[in-house]
Amino acid sequence: MTDFFNEMTADGAGAVRDHYRAFDDWLRHQPPERIERKRAEADLTFRRVGITFAVYGDGAGTERLIPFDTIPRIIPAHEWARLQAGLAQRIKALNMFVHDIYHGQDIVRAGIIPAQQIYQNAQYRPEMQGISVASDIYAHIAGVDIVRAGEGEFYVLEDNLRVPSGVSYMLEDRKMMMRLFPELFARHRVAPVEHYPDMLLENLRSVAPAGVLDPTVVVMTPGTCNSAYFEHAFLAQQMGVELVEGKDLFVDANAVYMRTIRGPRRVDVIYRRLDDDFLDPLAFRADSTLGVPGLLSVYRAGRVTLANAIGTGVADDKSVYPYVPDMIRFYLSEEPLLHNVPTWQCRRPEDLAYTLDHLDRLVVKEVHGAGGYGMLIGPAASKQEIEDFRRRLVARPDGYIAQPTLALSACPTYVESGIAPRHIDLRPFVLSGKTISMVPGGLTRVALQEGSLVVNSSQGGGTKDTWILEE
Numbered sequence: 001m002t003d004f005f006n007e008m009t010a011d012g013a014g015a016v017r018d019h020y021r022a023f024d025d026w027l028r029h030q031p032p033e034r035i036e037r038k039r040a041e042a043d044l045t046f047r048r049v050g051i052t053f054a055v056y057g058d059g060a061g062t063e064r065l066i067p068f069d070t071i072p073r074i075i076p077a078h079e080w081a082r083l084q085a086g087l088a089q090r091i092k093a094l095n096m097f098v099h100d101i102y103h104g105q106d107i108v109r110a111g112i113i114p115a116q117q118i119y120q121n122a123q124y125r126p127e128m129q130g131i132s133v134a135s136d137i138y139a140h141i142a143g144v145d146i147v148r149a150g151e152g153e154f155y156v157l158e159d160n161l162r163v164p165s166g167v168s169y170m171l172e173d174r175k176m177m178m179r180l181f182p183e184l185f186a187r188h189r190v191a192p193v194e195h196y197p198d199m200l201l202e203n204l205r206s207v208a209p210a211g212v213l214d215p216t217v218v219v220m221t222p223g224t225c226n227s228a229y230f231e232h233a234f235l236a237q238q239m240g241v242e243l244v245e246g247k248d249l250f251v252d253a254n255a256v257y258m259r260t261i262r263g264p265r266r267v268d269v270i271y272r273r274l275d276d277d278f279l280d281p282l283a284f285r286a287d288s289t290l291g292v293p294g295l296l297s298v299y300r301a302g303r304v305t306l307a308n309a310i311g312t313g314v315a316d317d318k319s320v321y322p323y324v325p326d327m328i329r330f331y332l333s334e335e336p337l338l339h340n341v342p343t344w345q346c347r348r349p350e351d352l353a354y355t356l357d358h359l360d361r362l363v364v365k366e367v368h369g370a371g372g373y374g375m376l377i378g379p380a381a382s383k384q385e386i387e388d389f390r391r392r393l394v395a396r397p398d399g400y401i402a403q404p405t406l407a408l409s410a411c412p413t414y415v416e417s418g419i420a421p422r423h424i425d426l427r428p429f430v431l432s433g434k435t436i437s438m439v440p441g442g443l444t445r446v447a448l449q450e451g452s453l454v455v456n457s458s459q460g461g462g463t464k465d466t467w468i469l470e471e
Contacts, residue, residue, distance in 0.1 A: 005148055005409040006421060007073060019076040019469055022187050027071075035070065038180045039414065042068050045179075050230055051172055067462030068173060069413050070180065073424060073444040077471045080191075080440055083146065083154060086337035087428055088436045089328060091142050094159060094315045095432055096331040098138040101314060102128045107330055113323050121320070122368060123162075123313030125276060127283055131300050133309050134207040135434065140307035141200070141271075142430045143167075143442075146338070148409035155341050155406065157425065159324065161308060161316040163273050167429050168231035170443040171196060171238075173465040189470040191440035196429070197238035199437055200271075206433035207305050208268045215268035217241045218258060220249070222274040222290050232273050246278075251294035256304045269305045276310050318401050319345065319367040341406065347398035355402040356393065359386050362402045363453075364393065377453060379405050408453055411464065413446055423447045425455050426466065440468035 008020045016024045047065055075083075100106050101118055108115050118124055143164030145157040174193050178185055201217065208215035221232035223245055236243035248259050249267065257264040272279065278288040283296040298304045314320065322343045325336045344351035344362075355362060359378050366374035376389040393400055410421035428442035444464040445455035455461040 004407040004421070004423070007148075007409055007411040007424070019074050023072070023074065023184070026184060026187060035414070039070055042070065042176050042180060045176065046172070049172075051169070066169060067448060068176065069446055069462055069464045070177070071412050071414060071419070072177065072465040072467045073411050073426070074467045074469060075441070076469050077191075080468045082337070083428065084438065084440075086154075087144055087430050087438065089332065089334060089337050090144065090156065090159070090324065091139060091430045091432055091436060093328040093331050094142070094161065094324065095136065095138050097327045098161075098309070098312055098315050099133075099136045100331075102131065102311060107327065110330065112326050112330055113320070117319060117323075118314060121314050121317055123276075123311070123317050125311035125314075127296060128309070128311040132302060134209060134302070134305045137207055137432050138309040138312045139315070140203060140207060140309075140432055142432070143427045144430060146426045146428065147406060147424075149406045153339065155339050156324075157341060158318070159316045159321065160427075162275065162313045163308070164427070164429070165228040165231055165273075166427055166443040166445075167196060168234040169463050170429070170441070170466070171234075173443075173463055177465045188467065191468040191470050193439040193441055196439045197235060199431055199439065200235070201239040201241070203431040203433040203437065204269045204271055204305075204307055207307070209303055209305060212268045216258070216266060217269040217271065218244045218249075218267055220244050220246070220270050220272040220274065222278070226273070228273065235271075246289070246291045249292045249295075251292060251298055254298055254301055254303055256292065256295065256298050267304065269307065271307045276313065279306075279310065317367055318365055319347070319398075322401070341403045344402040346393060346400040346402060351402070352393070352397045355400075356390060358402075359390060359393075361405060363405050364389065364400050364402045367399055367401060377405065380451070380453075405453070411444075411446065413448070413462075413464075415448065415450075420450070422450070423453050423455065424464070441466035 008017060009015060010017050043065060046068060051066065097107065107113050108118060139161040141164060143160040143166060145160065147155050147157055149155055170193060204217050205215050218241055219232055219236040221229060221243060233243055242258060244258060250257055256267045258267050274290055277285045278290040280291045280293060280295040281288045282293045299306055299310065322340065322345060325340055328334055328336045344355050346352045346355055355364065359376065362378045364376040376385065378386065408423040408425065411424050412419050413422040424444050424446045426442050426444050428438055430436060430438045444466045446462045446464055447453060447455045448460060448462050
């Protein structure tokens with residue numbers, strides 16, 4: 001691990017960057033046994049609270065504790081200001097894109113995005129065609145994955161617009177750092193994040209159906225078996241709203257109601273944490289027991305708001321990702337402030353040919369993949385793995401994209417051998433309602449295995465607290 005941007009040190013001599021100097025000075029004066037004791041305390045507390053992550057298909061069949069690292073990722077105010085502006089621009093354009101796809105389809109008619117990329121997309125929902133949603137907002141909550149490459153340049157890896165998760169870990173990581181090392185927050189002016197639940201609730205209330213002055217908001221979960229159930233319960237509790245499952249809701253007289261001990265209560269905004277397919281068995285998967293029969297009809301009538309909107313996934317598909325810079329130019333008449341990673345679309349014969357010739361150098365991803373599954377990291381793969389993946393790619397090229405292997409930035413991290421650099425990314429959470437807002441920072445995920453570029457929790461990644469330093 002030599003050819004990467006180190007978040008903490010500036011050159012081969014190990015010169016500490018300005019925004020890390022106070023932390024570095026503090027760290028040098030900490031007895032190793034104190035740090036180890038605090039790390040054990042964090043693990044014990046997270047396990048007691050139940051901050052775990054279920055991995056589907058895990059042979060062990062148990063909940064895993066997401067490893068938490070006590071060395072924060074620190075970002076200076078001027079860098080965050082640039083990121084914040086780029087994120088707001090990107091999400092604004094993506095919301096305009098989804099509205100356009102389900103209404104005038106101007107971007108398709110202009111020839112900027114091929115029609116088949118939309119209408120043959122598994123996340124495109126023809127049932128949404130012509131439906132007006134509150135404030136024309138589709139992605140109320142977005143989690144945008146950002147990496148810093150070798151020369152310090154930020155790139156967007158993914159736009160997560162369906163049911164992005166991880167914000168609870170951002171909040172709990174901050175709470176844990178303040179509990180373990182309160183003295184650090186006296187030395188640094190760290191921008192707060194604990195007001196996120198209040199911002200989220202205000203955002204959700206702002207997009208209630210027209211005429212609703214005091215909206216009832218709920219968080220809808222698939223249930224306790226879902227891998228992110230902790231987060232669903234956490235956010236409902238933090239916002240002071242009900243956590244419901246599909247069986248707790250019903251449709252009557254073109255409205256959605258919640259069953260309560262005091263009788264039915266009208267529901268106006270549903271922050272839903274389950275996929276489109278399971279929302280309404282009358283409209284989508286008939287075998288779904290997780291949704292609410294008739295929900296789509298109420299939604300079409302504008303009498304309930306769903307966050308995020310049905311059909312939003314058409315904008316976070318990896319085959320649509322390459323077109324986001326063009327969306328920004330088309331809808332906003334602006335140049336993108338954040339870069340995409342160069343991408344080869346394997347559905348194109350010339351891109352497929354290049355990808356097949358360079359599999360040992362590229363990262364190849366399924367267009368509908370998530371969680372670090374279904375991908376090939378060429379430089380880390382064996383010859384047999386590359387050949388196996390080659391056959392899959394040739395059999396279904398339109399299911400994949402390819403990208404160069406970026407030298408992701410690294411941050412000092414506690415590992416078994418001591419402190420060592422490990423690759424990281426950042427997932428800020430962007431809220432769209434009457435305005436676009438976000439708390440400073442986001443969730444920093446860290447690949448704990450040496451040399452690994454896969455930061456996903458399902459692949460053994462951990463998390464860090466993210467500090468945005470106020471000026």
